[in-house]
């Protein structure tokens with residue numbers, strides 16, 4: 135039996151019950167637990183739907199297969215973007231916010247009724263958006279730029295979803311207040327919670343920008359407003375579209391720290407440094423929205439440069455700090471765990487057979503090397519013209535949101551299922567393999583789309599042979615090869631994705647129960663997991679040779695790739 | 711309790727020891743305020759002003 139140590143009635147009249155997690159010792163309140171469950175399940179369902187659509191898109195862009203007809207391609211591409219980037223990611227993030235507030239602080243969830251309302255609105259919005267897309271008159275793709283007009287259901291659906299998400303974020307902030315008032319922790323919140331606060335703050339800006347632009351656009355679609363200015367739309371829309379990616383970054387960095395803490399007992403090297411890095415996100419990361427408008431004629435250079443260079447580099451510095459301190463904390467913890475020989479024993483003897491750890495570490499590496507480096511290149515005003523609107527762009531962001539965020543969320547799920555659903559992971563052998571399959575697949579599609587983009591292949595294009603085009607155009611044969619490789623790795627990523635869904639759903643429904651007295655976890659946690667993940671405090675150390683080597687390799691790759699692109703630009707753009 | 715004089719002194723002593731930067735980082739609502747006003751001013755408002763100042767074609 136799990137222990138129930140408090141049974142009281144909250145202010146809203148909903149019972150407040152706590153249990154103590156037998157594996158971590160964390161105090162978990164029942165409403166928080168249920169709401170984490172429903173949001174996580176919804177996330178996984180939309181990942182399944184959206185992932186399938188991603189496979190269809192990739193198979194259509196594989197020239198030898200070209201699976202779907204053109205109209206379907208744009209429809210499915212729209213559905214893919216919405217289901218994975220909005221619904222999968224945001225449902226999961228709400229679960230993360232509830233976990234990082236209620237569970238890590240040992241508090242009750244504030245206003246569970248509003249949390250349910252939020253969930254209901256988000257589900258209604260997500261279903262309605264799928265309805266609008268599948269009707270066939272809303273194939274406006276993720277950015278939905280006017281004057282292209284979707285069905286009014288589409289905009290209304292997104293507004294309802296956003297209102298729900300905003301309510302959920304408010305429940306998160308409310309829970310922070312409850313925890314502080316009821317003194318469930320002392321001093322400062324733990325770093326993982328701080329990362330979640332960063333995500334929550336960026337979410338408020340994101341959702342507010344979304345409301346500012348989607349409400350008039352909806353009114354335009356029902357004929358109340360006669361016209362939406364395209365450039366105005368783009369500026370405000372990207373305040374949402376880009377900032378929402380920064381919610382993802384903050385959330386998955388918090389998850390990196392959480393998994394390091396729970397699986398290896400890793401404490402931050404320095405609370406101060408890591409928190410300052412999150413602070414640079416809060417202040418500057420959202421400004422990078424301007425990198426989507428680098429080719430817009432109406433915006434001045436000062437606006438573009440201030441937003442994408444000076445300020446944004448401060449936020450990039452924040453990411454580099456996390457890129458140093460996350461592996462650093464893991465190295466330090468592993469050396470304390472007894473793997474202290476040589477430069478890399480801490481890494482080679484890490485629990486690679488635990489999908490939470492392997493997924494987390496590969497997410498860190500791929501996010502940095504693939505998503506991060508390509509992002510800085512694309513976000514540099516001059517270099518941007520090399521691949522603006524080519525497949526390089528989806529290549530870049532599959533490196534961030536798929537190989538980075540999605541893989542990190544998958545890794546976290548391997549902890550959420552045993553700790554929150556209290557079911558053990560079924561098929562441990564396949565579960566060990568799953569993160570590797572998905573990482574290779576996701577890394578592959580990112581790199582090959584970037585490759586195709588470097589050769590000039592346009593994004594969102596059904597037919598790269600341009601058969602009916604008035605002006606014939608031939609892409610180099612290498613571009614066709616890149617698209618085929620992209621298709622192959624898309625199949626790999628999809629196998630990894632399907633495995634994930636089967637393992638998670640199977641474990642939730644049929645996994646061995648973990649609430650019995652002798653229950654043991656297939657993928658064990660560190661003995662000090664609770665202390666590491668839920669208490670403020672650093673473990674400073676300077677002996678981090680492995681991390682220094684890794685970071686050195688990263689910088690070398692970064693500098694090389696950055697300057698190769700400048701060289702490439704100087705060949706194309708001759709100043710004579 | 712904290713509303714006695716002695717309680718206040720104890721609280722003041724505790725809060726004096728906490729460095730100012732940590733107090734900022736411990737205040738989620740101050741951070742929320744900063745995280746909205748900075749991008750609202752530099753990105754949104756400045757951006758919208760630029761779009762609004764593009765001359766209309768005749």
Ligand code: HEM
Nearest residue numbers: 188189192215218219275276528535593594595624627628
């Ligand atoms: C099995 C996994 C996946 C595969 C094979 C895949 C493949 C693709 C492909 C081929 C495109 C089209 C590029 C183009 O023609 O412009 C695309 C677009 C996109 N993908 Fe994925 N993807 C996958 C997973 C994901 C995930 C997990 C996310 C988000 C978390 C995501 C977000 C997006 C977005 C936002 C777009 C752009 C849609 C648009 O241009 O409107 N994808 N994906």
Ligand SMILES: [Cu+2]
Nearest residue numbers: 376379422423
């Ligand atoms: Cu962006």
